[in-house]
Amino acid sequence: MVRVDGKGSGALVEIRSLDKKYRRGGEEIDVLRGLNLDVDAGEFIAFMGPSGSGKTTLLNLIGGLDTPTSGAVRIGGDEISRLSGRKLAAWRSRHIGFIFQMYNLIPVLTAFQNVQLPLLLTNLSKAERRKHVEAALDLVGLSDRMRHYPRQLSGGQEQRVAIARAIVADPTILLCDEPTGDLDRAAGDEILDIISRLSKEYKKTIFLVTHDPIAAKRAGTLLHLDKGTLLECTADGLFACKPEDAGK
Amino acid sequence: MKFLHLVLLNLRRKKTRTALTLGSFLVALFLFGLLMTIKTALGSGVDVAGANRLVVRNRVSLIQPLPLSYREQMLRMPHIREATFATWFGGYYQDMKNFFPNYAIDVATYLDVYHEYRIDPEEWRAFAADREGCVISPPLAKKFGWKIGDRIPLEASIWGGTWEFNVRAIYDSDVKEFITPELWLHWDYLDERRAFFKGFVGWYVVKIDDPANAVEVAAAIDERFANSPWESKTETEKAFAAGFANQIGNIRLLIMSIGSVVFFTLLLVTGNTMASAVRERTGEIGVLKTIGMNDSTVLFLVMAESIVVAAVGGGAGLALAKLFTLGGDPTGGMLPNFFLAGRSIALGFALALAAGAAAGILPAVGAMRLKIVDALRRV
Numbered sequence: 001m002v003r004v005d006g007k008g009s010g011a012l013v014e015i016r017s018l019d020k021k022y023r024r025g026g027e028e029i030d031v032l033r034g035l036n037l038d039v040d041a042g043e044f045i046a047f048m049g050p051s052g053s054g055k056t057t058l059l060n061l062i063g064g065l066d067t068p069t070s071g072a073v074r075i076g077g078d079e080i081s082r083l084s085g086r087k088l089a090a091w092r093s094r095h096i097g098f099i100f101q102m103y104n105l106i107p108v109l110t111a112f113q114n115v116q117l118p119l120l121l122t123n124l125s126k127a128e129r130r131k132h133v134e135a136a137l138d139l140v141g142l143s144d145r146m147r148h149y150p151r152q153l154s155g156g157q158e159q160r161v162a163i164a165r166a167i168v169a170d171p172t173i174l175l176c177d178e179p180t181g182d183l184d185r186a187a188g189d190e191i192l193d194i195i196s197r198l199s200k201e202y203k204k205t206i207f208l209v210t211h212d213p214i215a216a217k218r219a220g221t222l223l224h225l226d227k228g229t230l231l232e233c234t235a236d237g238l239f240a241c242k243p244e245d246a247g248k
Numbered sequence: 249m250k251f252l253h254l255v256l257l258n259l260r261r262k263k264t265r266t267a268l269t270l271g272s273f274l275v276a277l278f279l280f281g282l283l284m285t286i287k288t289a290l291g292s293g294v295d296v297a298g299a300n301r302l303v304v305r306n307r308v309s310l311i312q313p314l315p316l317s318y319r320e321q322m323l324r325m326p327h328i329r330e331a332t333f334a335t336w337f338g339g340y341y342q343d344m345k346n347f348f349p350n351y352a353i354d355v356a357t358y359l360d361v362y363h364e365y366r367i368d369p370e371e372w373r374a375f376a377a378d379r380e381g382c383v384i385s386p387p388l389a390k391k392f393g394w395k396i397g398d399r400i401p402l403e404a405s406i407w408g409g410t411w412e413f414n415v416r417a418i419y420d421s422d423v424k425e426f427i428t429p430e431l432w433l434h435w436d437y438l439d440e441r442r443a444f445f446k447g448f449v450g451w452y453v454v455k456i457d458d459p460a461n462a463v464e465v466a467a468a469i470d471e472r473f474a475n476s477p478w479e480s481k482t483e484t485e486k487a488f489a490a491g492f493a494n495q496i497g498n499i500r501l502l503i504m505s506i507g508s509v510v511f512f513t514l515l516l517v518t519g520n521t522m523a524s525a526v527r528e529r530t531g532e533i534g535v536l537k538t539i540g541m542n543d544s545t546v547l548f549l550v551m552a553e554s555i556v557v558a559a560v561g562g563g564a565g566l567a568l569a570k571l572f573t574l575g576g577d578p579t580g581g582m583l584p585n586f587f588l589a590g591r592s593i594a595l596g597f598a599l600a601l602a603a604g605a606a607a608g609i610l611p612a613v614g615a616m617r618l619k620i621v622d623a624l625r626r627v
Contacts, residue, residue, distance in 0.1 A: 108257040
């Protein structure tokens, strides 16, 4: 279940009265204003909205990459906005997988080594790490590209390696920031197929930021961000609802 | 250690830049190795000087002699156990470029004062019995291919003419610094043949009962010979050796100055290189932090990169310096103890690591403090 009215309880993700302000050139900009959101485990949510509406900022706050100006982000009962830097990093490594628009692979590492990176922060043995990496690369269909460097892969393949890296530590939540934004339609569809599969088969809780309505349709819930406020939309994104009417 | 391969791979990104930085460390530590070798060579006498030995020389200069009669007078003074003496001979073999230290010693007392030397008793007896005999060191025997029984002609630059000596003994020592290319001859033989300074010696070496009495004994000796035509200057062997080394300038200050400038330059060059490397990888640092790498690990990764460069480059420079010094004294006898000591290598390596760490600290702290959202914005 997804709610944007702040009246839910016991959800995997609970966001309350979230404010985020930035200061740019002496001017204070309200990016997010009093935002509420409850998301149960296994939901697939897409965020749409104009540029600068706060989509990526919201994603960063859910992933603990940024800290809110005020309000709370609770995930699995942990108030992550109050965790120290070290604890937050450890929490992120266990619970969050990130997929970026520009893939962000380390160019000097092979596909295998890139996917293995999050596991180096765990206590897994070398053999166990290998097993996990192979499974993740197999899931995204790149078992035969393990020893390839990013420069030897197509954009779609690079993004699949990035997905494998995001899921290799078996996180609870996947945060996808315009994962198809740099790909052609065919490659983008392949990526969306994998993300949909991760939602349906592996019951991952997925937050997808996109400008692409076709990509957004893969999600079970579409939320629209405008001027720092969340609105829930119908599946085709045509009708926006006011937050207070949006219980689902 | 799990991230060591990432550190090494990062160094391979810009091979030219890494090679140049390694080269900076290599050249700097090679230079450091040579400077330390020269310092060791010049100061080797200082390091191994006997604490219970005093050197008595003419107050005016080392070139001026002292009367032989001083020995008996000194032996009657408290705390003095033995007194031996020597005179600079200044001979060379065939050509001036074959110069090596050679001096006339008092055969009866020399080994009583210098217990560091080891000589076969039979060889020593043969030397004592032959007024034209001489003792040589292993490096000299090796250099000229001399062996016991050989007759050696030396040109006497001070005393004039060609003097011939029979090699009767080759000394050895457990103290490495004592094995230098040198030759000893009989002081009696020198005094008999020379035309001037008869009955005079170049310097005395006095053995005292306790190093704690050194200052008192030195003052007493100088007081005894004060206001005489041959006033003395007495100092510990260590002070004498240091003074001798400093005759060509304050070596320590010179080496410290050159070394400091080299290391400071190295620090700037490496610091700038590391800063550039980190700047180029800002986005990647953001990604590493995103997947859960904490700030300390990021700090470690950048520092490790800088330290690995320092260790490899510095280690290679020191190895090269060691190889260079294995060839021996390049001055033909001016720096007999020309070797790179283990403690100098250790010091150089520690300094290289420190320079690597210092060069990496600012970029590493910058990377550590980098906010993830700011870093990802720069991808």
